[in-house]
Amino acid sequence: MGADGCDYRCTEFVGPVVDEMSVSGRMTMCNMSMEMGAKAGVAFPDHKTKDYLRGRTEAEWTPVLSDPDATVEKEFDMDLTGLSPQVAYPHSVDNVKPVEEMAGIPMDQAVIGSCTNGRAEDLLAAENVLRGRRVADGTRLIIVPASREVYLWAADSGILSSLVRSGAIVTNPGCGPCLGAHQGLLAPGERCIATTNRNFRGRMGSPDSEVYLASPATVAASALKGAIADPREVWA
Numbered sequence: 001m002g003a004d005g006c007d008y009r010c011t012e013f014v015g016p017v018v019d020e021m022s023v024s025g026r027m028t029m030c031n032m033s034m035e036m037g038a039k040a041g042v043a044f045p046d047h048k049t050k051d052y053l054r055g056r057t058e059a060e061w062t063p064v065l066s067d068p069d070a071t072v073e074k075e076f077d078m079d080l081t082g083l084s085p086q087v088a089y090p091h092s093v094d095n096v097k098p099v100e101e102m103a104g105i106p107m108d109q110a111v112i113g114s115c116t117n118g119r120a121e122d123l124l125a126a127e128n129v130l131r132g133r134r135v136a137d138g139t140r141l142i143i144v145p146a147s148r149e150v151y152l153w154a155a156d157s158g159i160l161s162s163l164v165r166s167g168a169i170v171t172n173p174g175c176g177p178c179l180g181a182h183q184g185l186l187a188p189g190e191r192c193i194a195t196t197n198r199n200f201r202g203r204m205g206s207p208d209s210e211v212y213l214a215s216p217a218t219v220a221a222s223a224l225k226g227a228i229a230d231p232r233e234v235w236a
Contacts, residue, residue, distance in 0.1 A: 001076070003094045007037035009073065012066060017080055018043055023052040024119040031116050032197060035093040085231060087193070088213035091201040099218055099230045109192040110135075110223035112216050113144025113171075114178040117195030120150050122216040127159045129220035129234055135167035136226030142184045143168045144176040168223075180205050193222045 011033045018026065026043035033041025045063040053061070084098035112118070112126045123143065135141045143163055145151040151173050154160045160170055169183075177184025178196040186192055186209035194204070199211035214222070217231035224234060 001036050001094075003036055003092060005036045006033065008039055009037075010040040010042060011036070011038045012072075013041065013043045019046070022121060023048055024121050027119070028116055028122075035197060085215055085218045087218065087228060088199055090199055090210040090212065093198060093213065099214070099228065102212075102228045103230055105212075105228045106191065107139055107193050107212075107222050107227055108190040109140045109142065109184060109186065109194075110219045111142045111144065111177055111184055111192060111194035111196060112219050113142070113146060114175055114194075114196045115146055116178075116197040117216050118144050118146030118150060118173070120153050122146075122195065123150070123154050123159050123163070125216040126220035127162050129217055129231055130166040130168075130224060131162055133166055133224055135223045139223055139226045140184070141166070141168040141220075141223040142177060143170045144178070145170070145173045147173050177204050179203065186211070193219050193228060195219050 011030075013026070013029055013033075018029075021029070021043070030041030030043055044065050049063075084100060086096050087099050087102050089095040089097060089102065112122065123145065126143070141163075143160070145154060151160075164170060171183045175181050177186075177192075178194070178198075180203060184192075185205035188206040188208035190206070191210045191212065192204055193212040193214055195216050196211075196213065199213050201207050202209075204211050212228065214228075215231075218229070221229040221231040221234040
């Protein structure tokens with residue numbers, strides 16, 4: 001669909017894959033709908049939504065769904081069976097290739113976190129790849145929990161200590177290096193693979209640097225190897 005494939009529209013994500021996703025996974029997907037120009041991205045509430053909200057709010061709420069006879073401008077039916085981990089190549093979010101086509105490109109930095117992929121399951125996915133192993137020499141790994149709640153959970157569960165033992169640096173919750181704010185700005189000529197949401201030129205620092213976008217597992221595997229790596233091979 002491209003970076004402008006949903007300009008000024010609302011994207012509704014439906015189907016068995018979405019049903020199987022956690023609330024955090026749906027948040028990530030809806031978050032990224034902005035990167036194809038959407039005004040809104042929606043995954044409709046279900047029992048998982050109710051479970052997620054239980055204990056987070058005591059307010060009454062009513063699910064809002066599309067009308068059964070609502071007019072839909074376009075429908076895209078996608079078969080994700082056997083889909084390889086994907087990586088967005090500089091300098092556009094829609095410049096996407098399967099990880100196996102990009103494996104081996106050296107990385108100076110890896111970032112896992114921010115609003116897009118800094119939730120509990122994201123940090124756990126990274127820790128599952130890195131547990132008992134060390135980040136490659138010459139590659140920085142920066143962890144940015146999405147919130148204070150996630151930070152405390154990861155600390156209490158031992159996830160953060162495991163990641164630190166693997167060589168990671170843990171920053172305060174927030175945006176961090178995602179928009180070139182602090183702790184992780186790129187120097188000229190450096191490359192970074194990140195779970196953040198944008199890879200535009202100069203997004204993380206120098207306009208002469210490069211940012212690649214990938215999943216937490218792919219970023220963790222790449223930090224381990226010091227170059228873009230397929231997490232399926234690391235797990236194998």
